[in-house]
Amino acid sequence: MRGYSPSVHETGTIRKKWTGRLPVALLFPNVYRLGMSNLGMQLVYRLVNEHPAIVCERIFLPEGAAAPRSIESSRPVSDFPVILCALSFEQDYVNLIRLLVKGGIAPLAAARDSAGGIEPGNPLVIAGGVATFINPEPLAPFIDMFVLGEAEPVLGAVLERLLVARDKGFAGREELLVDMAKNVGNCYVPRFYEMISGNDGRLASISVRHNVPFPVRKATLSDCGTAGHSQLLTPDTEFSDLFLIELGRGCSRGCRFCAAGFVYRPPRLWDVEAITAALAEKGDEVQRVGLLGMEMARPHELARLAETLIGSSCSLSFSSLRADALGPELVSLLRASGLKTAAIAPDGGSERLRRVINKGLAEEDVLRAAELLVGAGVTNLKLYFMVGLPTETDEDLEELVDFTFRIRERIGGVGRARGLLAALTVSLNCFVPKAWTPFQYAQFAGVPALKKKIQYLRGRFSGQSNLHLNVDKPDNAFFQAVLARGDRRVGGLLLHLAASEKNWRQLFRLHGVDAEEYTRSRQRDEVFPWDVVDHGVRRDYLWAEYQRALVAKKTAACDTVKCRRCGVCHGK
Template sequence: QAAISAVSPLVVIGGVALSVNPETAAPFADLLVIGEVETIFSQLIQMLRDGMRQPRLELLAALCRVLPGCYPPALYEAVYEDGRYQGHRALAAKLPARIRRAVAEDRDEAGFSRLLTPHCEFPDLFLVEMGRGCSRACRFCAAGFVYRPSRRWSAAAILAALAARPVGIDRIGLLGMEMTPPETLDRVTRALAGEDCALSFSSLRADALSDTLLQTLAASHLKSAAIAPDGCSQRLRQVINKGLSEEVLLAAAERLCDAGIVRLKLYFMIGLPTETDADILEAVDLVAKIKARIDPIGQARGRICDISLSVNCFVPKPWTPFQYHIFGGEHEAKAAVATCRRRLNLFRRGLRGVANLSFHDDKPENALWQAVLAKGDRRLAPVLLDMARCRRPFRQAMKSHGLAPENYAALTGDAETAFPWLILDHGLNGDYLWREYSRALAGLPTAPCQPQSCRRCGVCHD
């Protein structure tokens, strides 16, 4: 920012990563938009147009004062004492102490792909948003907290978005399908049953597989589907508030295979809080039981169902109860990476020799870098610049700037701790995430969000 002149372009950035933790990217932009830009977009554009001749900092200050979600980093100074973050100091009058996110509270309009070209990330896939956020309150999931309260678009809104599908695009991706209420999902899938299209989605909720959904999957000739146990054991699924029993997972795998699925994907995480080797071995046992359930179905139809395992290292995220947890459960980065690598190998060895099974895992060193970025602050900006300009490995770049991975990957605290991302205000009560972390360590479940009646976290209010 020191090199920015008055004639430099105004750089505005946004996205969910910044709504989780904006600080690493803060020095690279004039304005960060936190939350859901739809609710402020028209006003933002108008104020930018009207303020083109204003001094830049005056315009940014005006945006910050008037519009929720507008965060001008140059007008907030991050304060440190002995290398520990203490808070942010506003550098202009009447700026809010924290940046309240922009949120579209009353919206019932399903977003969909506006541009489909060969240069898109998904060039032949028409994406439709079925809702935003999630009421399940899984403790590892940032989206479940920064998008509160969860909002489900109506079937009518989703069908209206689907009607905008361009001619010639026959693949439809349903975003948030696993979190959609069964009655809405049934209505949407019934409508799609008569269409000549193929469905795509990230994963299915194992305890929400309706007959209508399975019939639609079969009719669309979908050959692969994913379910996410996430926690390696029933105990860990209680810790993360996932709440899926072994029998539910087994039944889901069986029903999907019955519906014609020939490739079943299973998603697991290693490195979750309180995890032990025994949890990993329980996951190995679960995979073996799933295979025993689905193999007879495949044999009867003449094609065995393959299992694809995706096992990733857990990365603690800001704005979740696990923001207080350290990566890999170890304070020293090398030890954390070694623990993750050993448990991945334990998982892989337990399934060695199993037919029709593929194992895909994470590189613990990459996960360590993700953990650094997740809890990063402005001091990482020159590190990123060095990595981009000089192609330095991240450890070397950090060392040259007097930093170490442990500064971030092992960052922890309690309900009173100041974290850099607390410059944002997502509406959560100050001690709510700490209470949820304590419940996680005790293996206690928390009920799903009920916005109409629940006031636990503080986002919903009378």
Template sequence: MSWKQTSRNQSRLAQEKNRVPVRPGGRIRIALAFANTYRLGMSNLGFQVVYQLLNRLPHVSCERVFYPDADLLADFRSGRERLQSLESGRPVSDFHLLAFSVPFENDYANLLEMIRFSGLPLKAQDRREEHPLVAVGGVAAFLNPEPLAPFVDLVFVGEAEGLLSAFVEKFQDGLRSSAISRREFLEGLAADAPGIYVPRFYEPRFAPDGLLQGFRRKRSLPKRIRAARAPDLNDWPAQSAFVCSETEFSETALIEIGRGCGRGCRFCAAGFIYRPPRFRSAETVVQAASRWEGAAKRVGLVSAAVADHPQVDRLCRELLAQGFQLTFSSLRADRLSPEILQSVGKSALKSVAIAPEAGSERLRRVINKDLEEAQILEAAERLTQCGILHLKLYFMIGLPTETLEDLEAIAALVKKIKHHVLEKSRGRKRIGTITVSIHSFVPKPFTPFQWAPFAGVGPLKEKAKWIRRALGKVANVRVHFDLAKWAYVQALLARGDRRVAWLLEKVAGEGLSWTQAFKKSPHNPDFWVLRERDPHEVFPWEILDHGIKRSYLWAEYEKAREGTPTQACDTASRCTRCGVCLRAAPDAEAPKGA
């Protein structure tokens, strides 16, 4: 390892507070890898939670590995450097397991490069007995693992709390037995371990027209791999493993207060694969926060729907009383209680985000985002009255059924919000800004929009150009767009099948740009990206089972095209609409009281 890399790692370790201890000399050595830089990896709560879970298990020594910083990348690509762990500097090739946590599809190419930077063969079939097994988990992987299938030995499907302990026990047994080959061990996992998908034992079959027909497998293996779930979130506190300055949330301890969302926004995968919504009790969250007294100034409350927590007002009161400032991962415009607003005011927040997602009420009904314009405007006013100078607004373009009128509605809504903010800001010395972030809609597996086409790079650029003209000269309004070309790549990786791995190999293994790889590809990537899927088409991700009825998702897609909304999850009555609660554990209920 170069002096620069060693010095940087030592500096990072030195500034981490409340660091979880790593068991030296653990019998099972696991390199937990994040397929992006240290700054982004340490901003990801899921990555930190898995790190803690593994280091709590007997005989496990888990260390972290990150994608190289930009100034070191050339040395890794030339072969002068090899990936080593952050904690001890051990080469990744000396670990028993290289386990990736991947929340974003566009990090897949980084994942492949990290395998190469570790000195390992890129494809799973080329690795030998002495090489570490390569695994992948994280929400992107258990939405659709097929583009990564040739490169990984196994996929963790579902929530880490529900599968890691059983996996490590079987892994330890495999390490003890020298009589079991790598292939035999993996086949045993595929047959018996909960939430483990071993792609090499599932061969995709394609029709002459290119459509997937299904998977060929041994009879002893499950037809679909059922996603694992945490039995009871209160038994598994999820919080930062450490706080440090080099993250997106500097000096902030993140605590997950709930998982899933029952609102049913039709574009949101988290709102379906984590059903039913579950919440940790206020007691559990407050106790978790107590670890950070004196070590962190702020506590970040993390959930897909923070304000839907039945005890959120109590949480705000008690955490403020402990001396913490609060930040929120998301706030719905129609759920701003006095306690939440008081927390916002007392926490010296510089900005708060509201996500209308669509400009018109018609399109919000299409995506099942049940927000009226009046509620959005009222939320902007109330946040401004609390002292928030800067508002962030999140919208999507390229949504199903979108028209020019919907784009016009985005511009009109932003201008109305600005007007309301200015009215409430009169008499102050400063007038804040409104930052409008506009993202390209990407259809995701296990959502009603899994059948929908991606809008296309050209049309998205035109939509962005129109909005930029409409808002570009509006004072105190800043507009940011994602790049449509990267949204196209994300759409390809999100809904592609195993043949997409060829493109990944060209990009990460041979250094081609995505455009160059597309030109050389034996398959037109538009087949996976721009095509509206047939109602009865077999999807590659359906090798996994998240408990949601396909018929329910299709019915929601039809309701979207009609502009018909659907009510939120009714967890109290254990409804059977989507199918998840038919097999959910009884302890998944929300805590009672407020």
């Protein structure tokens, strides 16, 4: 039986017979179109299916009232004894609960435990993905086990233990989870960790059962023979048949707002051979290749890679380009590739704010990059800025507007010379403090303040020719801010939210939970819910970086050979 209709248009689908194999469902808690754009999900799909004794099938959030079924064989969620959940965004937490409920699965881990052993209909639920190893705690009530960190070093050991447990009849859920937590490593089992509150209601300490590790170290891939790349291609996705290749992981720049820049330390750039090996996996019919991780790429190696792609008649796409890394060689290759849309992320609208966030971009870097890109044939230039950053003032917002106008003027001259003006799109995103960054200590700006800032910017940009404005919703950012630094109490409310039509803020008030408790500023020595995770980054380093941000001091980029600042590369 065929799965959902999107699979008809896929290439790279893996279909395996179930007989004698352990069925594993890979759940992505959003619709197919978005899930298939996620390279991490595709990587796990391929890795699990490489095991000959396992069959892994994908399940996405169905659109409308349909029951969730697997893409590969149209089986329901309740047919799978093991579920892997891929989570990249906090906003998908409620979707995960709804997906489990729609699939006939008890969403709470405690309910599945009391219902008996691991079996179809009462599965073992395992979660991974970057959102979970930044802060797993809001999902702790629902997940039997989190696999923290990157999949390649740890997933094989997890699968082997699942097979051993299956061969024993999945006799004991607790026994299996203790074994995983103590002997596999990188496995966080929430039931073995008790969050203890003080008299003020805030987290005071964390106690551990079964002598499991605390904190739990995340898994990190040290090297690879083949860079991460797309397994499946389909036109029914955000990127429409775009073959994605990962140039590396992490980033050496140290932007203080960016969780990925800290939880993926140390920064790693795959060698040209690994990237070329990934390219060899694409089919001859592939016409478009997207490169992820441009922030890390060395210009001369990128130029070599781009030449190879253009030689095989492939066009290039990039998530964003580092403005100070654009050289004439790369620009000429972009021109030959026919790139029409490009994005630059100054993030901070003023020079001062870019020092606060440690962006390391001067205004002239951005102006020069914009000019080069439009000169190379880009007709749609996107700029990404954040509002609500720590220490932001009205003067910073005024500078954001003036800076944007200077960019428009610079590219306008190039466009007029070419006879085609490039469109300028400005995206304003509300800053959300994230765990495991220096800004984990910062206060969220708040909805009223963000609305006021956005209203001012709308007014300044209103009626401007050749300029389009995209604006984040402050209410959505508020909810994300609560989840990003939330705890298990937030998780309990997610269950009510998944079953309710009420606004999330109404539900919080109804249950007596102060949402602003999760968006407040934090003290240096507070106990955090995400202290259960160990990324190797020293707590005192993050605090020191926060203090440097408050006085707009820059910090040099990572040097993994000799740098000892954060503790990741050369111990604590």
